[in-house]
Amino acid sequence: MSEPRTLLAIDQVSKNFGRVTAVDGISLDIRENEFFALLGPSGCGKTTLLRMLAGFETPSDGRILLDGKDIARTPPNKRPVNLMFQSYALFPHMSVRANVSYGLEMERLPSAEIRSRVDAILATTELVPFADRKPDQLSGGQKQRVALARALVKRPRLLLLDEPLGALDKKLRGAMQLELKRLQHEVGITFVIVTHDQEESLVMADRMAVLKDGKLLQCDTPHAVYEHPADRFVADFIGVMNFVPGKATADGVAATNGTRIAGKLPTELTAGQAAVASVRPERIRLFPPAETANRTTGTVEALAYQGLDLQLHVRTPLSPKPFLVRVTADAADRRPVSSGDKVELGWDAADVRIFKE
Amino acid sequence: MTRPSRSSLLMAPALVWLTALMVVPCALVLALAFFRRGIYGGIDYTFTLENFGLVFDPLYAGIFLKSARIAGTATLIAVVVGYAAAYAIAAAPRRWQPVFLFFAVLPFWSNYLIRTYAWIVLLNREGLITQLLRWLGYTGEPPSMLYTEGAVIAGLVYNYLPFVILACYAPLSRLNPELAEASRDLGASAATTFRRVILPLTVPGIAAGAVFVFVLSIGNFVTPALLGGGRFQMIGNLVYDQFLTANDWPFGAALAMALIAIMLLVLMAQALAANRAAGRSAQTGGADG
Numbered sequence: 001m002s003e004p005r006t007l008l009a010i011d012q013v014s015k016n017f018g019r020v021t022a023v024d025g026i027s028l029d030i031r032e033n034e035f036f037a038l039l040g041p042s043g044c045g046k047t048t049l050l051r052m053l054a055g056f057e058t059p060s061d062g063r064i065l066l067d068g069k070d071i072a073r074t075p076p077n078k079r080p081v082n083l084m085f086q087s088y089a090l091f092p093h094m095s096v097r098a099n100v101s102y103g104l105e106m107e108r109l110p111s112a113e114i115r116s117r118v119d120a121i122l123a124t125t126e127l128v129p130f131a132d133r134k135p136d137q138l139s140g141g142q143k144q145r146v147a148l149a150r151a152l153v154k155r156p157r158l159l160l161l162d163e164p165l166g167a168l169d170k171k172l173r174g175a176m177q178l179e180l181k182r183l184q185h186e187v188g189i190t191f192v193i194v195t196h197d198q199e200e201s202l203v204m205a206d207r208m209a210v211l212k213d214g215k216l217l218q219c220d221t222p223h224a225v226y227e228h229p230a231d232r233f234v235a236d237f238i239g240v241m242n243f244v245p246g247k248a249t250a251d252g253v254a255a256t257n258g259t260r261i262a263g264k265l266p267t268e269l270t271a272g273q274a275a276v277a278s279v280r281p282e283r284i285r286l287f288p289p290a291e292t293a294n295r296t297t298g299t300v301e302a303l304a305y306q307g308l309d310l311q312l313h314v315r316t317p318l319s320p321k322p323f324l325v326r327v328t329a330d331a332a333d334r335r336p337v338s339s340g341d342k343v344e345l346g347w348d349a350a351d352v353r354i355f356k357e
Numbered sequence: 358m359t360r361p362s363r364s365s366l367l368m369a370p371a372l373v374w375l376t377a378l379m380v381v382p383c384a385l386v387l388a389l390a391f392f393r394r395g396i397y398g399g400i401d402y403t404f405t406l407e408n409f410g411l412v413f414d415p416l417y418a419g420i421f422l423k424s425a426r427i428a429g430t431a432t433l434i435a436v437v438v439g440y441a442a443a444y445a446i447a448a449a450p451r452r453w454q455p456v457f458l459f460f461a462v463l464p465f466w467s468n469y470l471i472r473t474y475a476w477i478v479l480l481n482r483e484g485l486i487t488q489l490l491r492w493l494g495y496t497g498e499p500p501s502m503l504y505t506e507g508a509v510i511a512g513l514v515y516n517y518l519p520f521v522i523l524a525c526y527a528p529l530s531r532l533n534p535e536l537a538e539a540s541r542d543l544g545a546s547a548a549t550t551f552r553r554v555i556l557p558l559t560v561p562g563i564a565a566g567a568v569f570v571f572v573l574s575i576g577n578f579v580t581p582a583l584l585g586g587g588r589f590q591m592i593g594n595l596v597y598d599q600f601l602t603a604n605d606w607p608f609g610a611a612l613a614m615a616l617i618a619i620m621l622l623v624l625m626a627q628a629l630a631a632n633r634a635a636g637r638s639a640q641t642g643g644a645d646g
Contacts, residue, residue, distance in 0.1 A: 077541045085535050085539055089536050102545075103544055106545050106549070150543065154544070
């Protein structure tokens, strides 16, 4: 594969609304043809950042370079960027076809070309049977596809999606996640999606940026963010994590009850500082082999059967909150446990992540 | 049905009221129009269609056309000015909008006559506008503004503007601001966005406001009488004169009926258009799949 090219460079961008700083000096590179996710809790600045990319807000500071050209002050109708709105914002007085044609009419393309491009995108998004309907005669999923078709038909350099699946129910959501991913490959357009749903960005994104309080915490592939979170907030926000508070030692963390958790200490920590060791639920084994580096005993407080696997809440002396342990259905069948049982838990030092408290 | 349903019982007082105070008097006026004028005023109860023929006499038809032109001009100005004001109010911060609306409607709470007299004070030869011009250094003849068609139109626009503002504000304030953003995002200029998205979606408000101004203006007689001077006649003044000065009740009744017919036609046209717009979006029913 050739070296990925940077399409959009966000360079030290800040945005203040009065005394509130919504976006605080964020720098990010988004590559050609990638599916990029901006992730964070509400109020983290992700929507403001997206609106600056679309042209609805002007940065207070910094540059936004598209193909090397600063577009930070270009009005929204003059940038090769399109936004799919969270509310879809379909024109209620226009048919599906008229909604989709609108953007091409603005480019003053010949009507034959408009018709063929609209036909093609309606076919791709499976909207042909609904072409003459008005938006209020469509279901949620259909509206979402119209909004997508309306933006895609413009063949933007960059497509922005604001919580595109937020209004859909959970089952439809899962299907649409894969659908969006397939479409993105098919049309070869760079997608930037804003979401508060970490699961969504893990499933869809090639790379993701985690934001909090207007600042960028981490930008990497979903795998890297999940396995090597930059800090305690990211570790907690992405997926499920068990935390053991304590003090840093030379080769891990000493829990408050004295138990030593073996793991690699990050460079910013020195022995004696307050620290927290963490481990993902799926890395913990029930009744581990004797050579396992980290072990503890606990009492099963609750079980949640989830089809593919079993989730256990285990009370241990290591932390005030019960440990979450995920066991495959297979393992659970081999050695059944029930509420109230005493169990042994174990995990490898390589699976431990240690953060500054 | 053997028993009146609860909803028809609830409607009864309004129906009685309308019948007694609206339908009956209108029917009486209509009946009057088919009789002759008595020699000494009063009514000669012999059937005739003459009065309706006279309505189409060029002299009187001309007054109808003039009234329609004045009402039309006032409507156009009120819609343009009122829509702009409603747009500005809807674009203001949410918490300020009720305040601005209150001020827009404030003149309503004072008497129509007093408000119209105030315009005389403004437009008089030595009125406030002339004084303002003098203060700005104007030395020529005071402009004659009072007792002109312009004064009548200004008075009508001023009196009915709040209706237009309220009627246009409702759809404008309900408009999802993301629609305008979506239009801009898809490459439309601000002007195109207004023409193709904002305006079509707020037409019902404009139509309601326009019909209101037109219907109230074409039949108005206070404003033309006060601001147009004695010589200036609109249909309303003509009807007034026939009943109270010329003592020709039957012809006055025929004129009044013609006026009511015009108003009904305008209202029906608007109702029909509104119905069709509502029907168009409902005809294919709900979504499936």
